[in-house]
Amino acid sequence: xxxxxxxxxxxxxxxxxxxxxxxxxxxxxxxxxxxxxxxxxxxxxxxxxxxxxxxxxxxxxxxxxxxxxxxxxxxxxxxxxxxxxxxxxxxxxxxxxxxxxxxxxxxxxxxxxxxxxxxxxxxxxxxxxxxxxxxxxxxxxxxxxxxxxxxxxxxxxxxxxxxxxxxxxxxxxxxxxxxxxxxxxxxxxxxxxxxxxxxxxxxxxxxxxxxxxxxxxxxxxxxxxxxxxxxxxxxxxxxxxxxxxxxxxxxxxxxxxxxxxxxxxxxxxxxxxxxxxxx
Amino acid sequence: xxxxxxxxxxxxxxxxxxxxxxxxxxxxxxxxxxxxxxxxxxxxxxxxxxxxxxxxxxxxxxxxxxxxxxxxxxxxxxxxxxxxxxxxxxxxxxxxxxxxxxxxxxxxxxxxxxxxxxxxxxxxxxxxxxxxxxxxxxxxxxxxxxxxxxxxxxxxxxxxxxxxxxxxxxxxxxxxxxxxxxxxxxxxxxxxxxxxxxxxxxxxxxxxxxxxxxxxxxxxxxxxxxxxxxxxxxxxxxxxxxxxxxxxxxxxxxxxxxxxxxxxxxxxxxxxxxxxxxxxxxxxxxxxxxxxxxxxxxxxxxxxxxxxxxxxxxxxxxxxxxxxxxxxxxxxxxxxxxxxxxxxxxx
Amino acid sequence: xxxxxxxxxxxxxxxxxxxxxxxxxxxxxxxxxxxxxxxxxxxxxxxxxxxxxxxxxxxxxxxxxxxxxxxxxxxxxxxxxxxxxxxxxxxxxxxxxxxxxxxxxxxxxxxxxxxxxxxxxxxxxxxxxxxxxxxxxxxxxxxxxxxxxxxxxxxxxxxxxxxxxxxxxxxxxxxxxxxxxxxxxxxxxxxxxxxxxxxxxxxxxxxxxxxxxxxxxxxxxxxxxxxxxxxxxxxxxxxxxxxxxxxxxxxxxxxxxxxxxxxxxxxxxxxxxxxxxxxxxxxxxxxxxxxxxxxxxxxxxxxxxxxxxxxxxxx
Numbered sequence: 054x055x056x057x058x059x060x061x062x063x064x065x066x067x068x069x070x071x072x073x074x075x076x077x078x079x080x081x082x083x084x085x086x087x088x089x090x091x092x093x094x095x096x097x098x099x100x101x102x103x104x105x106x107x108x109x110x111x112x113x114x115x116x117x118x119x120x121x122x123x124x125x126x127x128x129x130x131x132x133x134x135x136x137x138x139x140x141x142x143x144x145x146x147x148x149x150x151x152x153x154x155x156x157x158x159x160x161x162x163x164x165x166x167x168x169x170x171x172x173x174x175x176x177x178x179x180x181x182x183x184x185x186x187x188x189x190x191x192x193x194x195x196x197x198x199x200x201x202x203x204x205x206x207x208x209x210x211x212x213x214x215x216x217x218x219x220x221x222x223x224x225x226x227x228x229x230x231x232x233x234x235x236x237x238x239x240x241x242x243x244x245x246x247x248x249x250x251x252x253x254x255x256x257x258x259x260x261x262x263x264x265x266x267x268x269x270x271x272x273x274x275x276x277x278x279x280x281x282x283x284x285x286x287x288x289x290x291x292x293x294x295x296x297x298x299x300x301x302x303x304x305x306x307x308x309x310x311x312x313x314x315x316x317x318x319x320x321x322x323x324x325x326x327x328x329x330x331x332x
Numbered sequence: 333x334x335x336x337x338x339x340x341x342x343x344x345x346x347x348x349x350x351x352x353x354x355x356x357x358x359x360x361x362x363x364x365x366x367x368x369x370x371x372x373x374x375x376x377x378x379x380x381x382x383x384x385x386x387x388x389x390x391x392x393x394x395x396x397x398x399x400x401x402x403x404x405x406x407x408x409x410x411x412x413x414x415x416x417x418x419x420x421x422x423x424x425x426x427x428x429x430x431x432x433x434x435x436x437x438x439x440x441x442x443x444x445x446x447x448x449x450x451x452x453x454x455x456x457x458x459x460x461x462x463x464x465x466x467x468x469x470x471x472x473x474x475x476x477x478x479x480x481x482x483x484x485x486x487x488x489x490x491x492x493x494x495x496x497x498x499x500x501x502x503x504x505x506x507x508x509x510x511x512x513x514x515x516x517x518x519x520x521x522x523x524x525x526x527x528x529x530x531x532x533x534x535x536x537x538x539x540x541x542x543x544x545x546x547x548x549x550x551x552x553x554x555x556x557x558x559x560x561x562x563x564x565x566x567x568x569x570x571x572x573x574x575x576x577x578x579x580x581x582x583x584x585x586x587x588x589x590x591x592x593x594x595x596x597x598x599x600x601x602x603x604x605x606x607x608x609x610x611x612x613x614x615x616x617x618x619x620x621x622x623x624x625x626x627x628x629x630x631x632x633x634x635x636x637x638x639x640x641x642x643x644x645x646x647x648x649x650x651x652x653x654x655x656x657x658x659x660x661x662x663x664x665x666x667x668x669x670x671x672x673x674x675x676x677x678x679x
Numbered sequence: 680x681x682x683x684x685x686x687x688x689x690x691x692x693x694x695x696x697x698x699x700x701x702x703x704x705x706x707x708x709x710x711x712x713x714x715x716x717x718x719x720x721x722x723x724x725x726x727x728x729x730x731x732x733x734x735x736x737x738x739x740x741x742x743x744x745x746x747x748x749x750x751x752x753x754x755x756x757x758x759x760x761x762x763x764x765x766x767x768x769x770x771x772x773x774x775x776x777x778x779x780x781x782x783x784x785x786x787x788x789x790x791x792x793x794x795x796x797x798x799x800x801x802x803x804x805x806x807x808x809x810x811x812x813x814x815x816x817x818x819x820x821x822x823x824x825x826x827x828x829x830x831x832x833x834x835x836x837x838x839x840x841x842x843x844x845x846x847x848x849x850x851x852x853x854x855x856x857x858x859x860x861x862x863x864x865x866x867x868x869x870x871x872x873x874x875x876x877x878x879x880x881x882x883x884x885x886x887x888x889x890x891x892x893x894x895x896x897x898x899x900x901x902x903x904x905x906x907x908x909x910x911x912x913x914x915x916x917x918x919x920x921x922x923x924x925x926x927x928x929x930x931x932x933x934x935x936x937x938x939x940x941x942x943x944x945x946x947x948x949x950x951x952x953x954x955x956x957x958x959x960x961x962x963x964x965x966x967x968x969x970x971x972x973x974x975x976x977x978x979x980x981x982x983x984x985x986x987x988x989x990x991x992x993x994x
Contacts, residue, residue: 056417056453057450057451057452057453058400058401058452058589058600059401059415059417060415062413062414062415085414104415106403106405106413106414106415106591106598106600107403107405107591107593107598108591109589109590109591109600110589111616130616132616132617133616136616146413147412147413147414148413149413149414149415268619293615294613294615294621295612295613295614295615295616297587297588297589298587298589300449300450301447301449301450302444302445302450302452302585303586303587303588303589303602303605304444304585304586304587304605304607304635305586305605305607305612305613306613307631307635307639309555309559309634309639309642310555310638310639310640310642310643315449315450327556328556329554329555329556329558329559329560329634329638329639330555330559330634330639331613331621331622331627331631332621
């Protein structure tokens with residue numbers, strides 16, 4: 054049996070600086086070994102441990118869709134020891150990936166349903182994976198809405214793709230910023246909860262919301278979804294915690310008897326409501 | 333299973349025979365220090381005169397620090413920046429003198445390290461390499477409460493052989509598993525005796541355990557009620573977050589993973605960690621889901637006495653060894669906390 | 680010292696009834712003989728849970744850092760000196776505190792008593808001068824002076840240095856004591872002897888940091904051993920890293936340590952870590968005539984500069 058702590062070696066194939074504050078970079082990795090590439094079969098919503106020898110590991114959501122073959126992408130916020138070092142790395146450098154880890158957005162349930170994705174700030178990477186995945190399987194889903202906001206236009210991730218999705222019209226895009234002085238800004242201005250109130254599809258048993266963003270956004274979006282009548286079984290969250298092993302063994306990321314790394318990071322709001330522990 | 337009589341000569345001779353085919357572990361006492369489990373040097377015998385080792389026996393399978401991988405950062409090397417597995421010695425280990433509580437603790441830890449989904453190779457390979465030769469507690473201590481948590485001074489869970497001291501200075505050895513039978517045979521311990529001799533000794537030892545704690549309601553309690561119960565600030569006030577309880581506990585399994593580099597060669601290792609420390613859950617953003625010490629002490633007791641109970645439906649994550657009770661500098665007592673949780677009624 | 684508890688409860692009750700404080704920090708009976716547990720009392724009806732005996736070892740100043748409430752606190756000599764440290768270091772404000780001074784004749788070493796008794800102790804009694812323990816059908820009486828904690832036996836500040844109320848009359852300070860006999864022995868060792876002595880002393884350290892976490896001085900938001908950028912110290916139980924931790928921690932406490940003994944008491948392995956802090960305490964006394972925690976108006980010598988400071992750091 055494979056050692057679950059052993060990362061697969063990868064080479065950095067491309068680095069894109071996503072935001073003007075240069076805090077977010079997207080790394081595209083290719084596997085050094087073909088069999089590792091074949092073994093790395095993920096679903097949108099999962100994460101992996103990025104392993105930098107000499108520094109350590111960091112759990113990051115997978116930004117690429119399983120339908121994008123031959124590479125995996127991660128968008129990394131410059132925060133601590135490992136991510137700080139990653140921001141100094143160059144194309145061609147060797148590091149490791151351990152995963153895919155955790156559960157995923159419930160694609161089995163979401164098939165044939167309306168999906169509204171609500172995201173904010175840099176917590177948009179697994180949502181990007183989800184959008185690309187749904188676009189590649191467009192006929193499996195009914196209406197798809199995406200509400201995505203950041204503080205200002207320069208902090209939006211994947212700006213070229215956002216524009217392309219908007220232009221293509223397969224999904225209803227509602228891009229927003231908290232504020233901007235750009236006279237040419239042609240999208241929404243307003244906080245994510247406000248735009249959700251205006252643009253989210255009506256609630257019904259066949260409509261699911263995937264919500265991922267900073268704590269304040271989640272806190273203020275929740276009452277909006279409640280007002281719209283979304284059942285807590287139809288609201289899907291993805292959580293973050295400090296993690297080490299990523300496989301539910303090292304003991305630190307629990308909420309009650311559930312480990313966010315192994316039993317999550319994706320939980321319905323209803324499940325979360327019933328869990329004891331620090332959320 | 334059969335019971336074997338081992339006299340003192342056979343004991344010494346047997347240990348010498350086993351040295352060839354097993355790595356030998358057992359309680360060892362160094363002058364001025366507490367007795368602890370150690371790998372024994374050739375010719376050393378396990379010290380079975382100690383009531384129990386100061387720290388638990390978990391380190392035999394699960395050392396405090398353990399190297400997982402090695403690598404080179406030297407770009408002139410072909411496999412630079414690629415982690416390599418390390419060859420480990422998983423040849424058979426004979427673990428002498430482990431008390432029944434510590435042996436049972438391994439089965440609790442096993443649920444964490446060896447699940448349907450993931451097998452932790454370091455722990456499981458080490459565990460499977462061991463033959464556990466237990467030492468029954470004929471004189472349990474004042475803080476021992478193993479009988480309250482499903483075990484006992486003669487408990488056989490997690491053991492391959494159980495030694496009971498006999499009047500003539502030797503042992504009666506109950507053979508519990510095939511692994512144990514093989515070890516006894518290699519040691520030349522083959523004199524069968526009457527198994528009935530053990531039962532009264534067991535009963536006498538159990539009767540000596542005076543410390544009792546109730547755990548019967550824990551499974552029925554609502555986890556959210558207990559989590560929100562207004563008891564934690566009081567329980568946690570005295571706590572110094574020193575971590576002694578977790579490091580001395582035979583069932584605490586949490587660890588941290590760290591990289592260390594010297595020149596261009598590096599290792600990835602794991603070290604015991606503790607839910608008592610703020611760093612355990614501190615996130616990169618600066619957010620900490622357990623910022624206060626009473627949050628952390630709640631996590632420790634809820635994990636042992638509720639989350640584990642709910643997750644595995646196999647009792648509490650505690651074997652009643654009493655180490656945390658004895659070693660806590662401020663006398664926070666898991667028995668007292670357990671009673672509070674067990675009897676809690678939400679308002 | 681035995682009679683203090685009546686006065687402590689009386690003062691605590693008054694403070695709570697008159698709402699002069701939000702809580703009183705003291706000790707309650709532990710679950711084990713010869714153990715107490717630090718606790719807080721917020722309701723007047725709970726002051727009866729407070730106790731006082733020769734097992735009130737824990738330094739209550741460790742429970743004050745950054746608290747916002749108004750607090751009544753029981754303070755032995757050492758606790759009061761650590762409260763002064765906190766005042767100097769802005770960890771608490773004087774006006775937040777009502778200090779109930781407890782002139783102290785020393786706390787007893789429960790581990791040493793248990794070792795000498797040789798079996799489980801079920802019962803414990805004390806008088807002003809004697810300790811009696813019972814268990815396993817026998818009993819033994821000790822003279823309290825013979826079983827004091829080592830730091831208490833050599834204590835030269837038994838009376839609280841700062842207080843608002845007193846739980847009893849001030850006691851006579853010990854003057855004929857040699858505080859540094861053990862340190863001089865180590866100072867006299869040659870380099871190899873010292874190395875071996877410390878190697879052996881630290882060989883059982885499990886890097887649990889209990890010493891640090893119990894210490895009222897160790898309140899840094901992030902301790903140097905927990906820093907990751909840069910990581911000063913490795914995290915395994917490698918002897919180099921263990922040594923580095925202990926030496927640096929001692930230096931961080933130089934001129935601040937009151938020798939309250941919290942570190943040794945918390946150490947699960949009974950490592951005599953006070954030897955490090957005492958050596959630096961001795962240096963502070965020899966070089967600067969300084970003892971920690973006596974004056975709320977003075978900062979410790981290592982964070983002040985005077986032109987006539989001895990130049991030892993530069994040699």
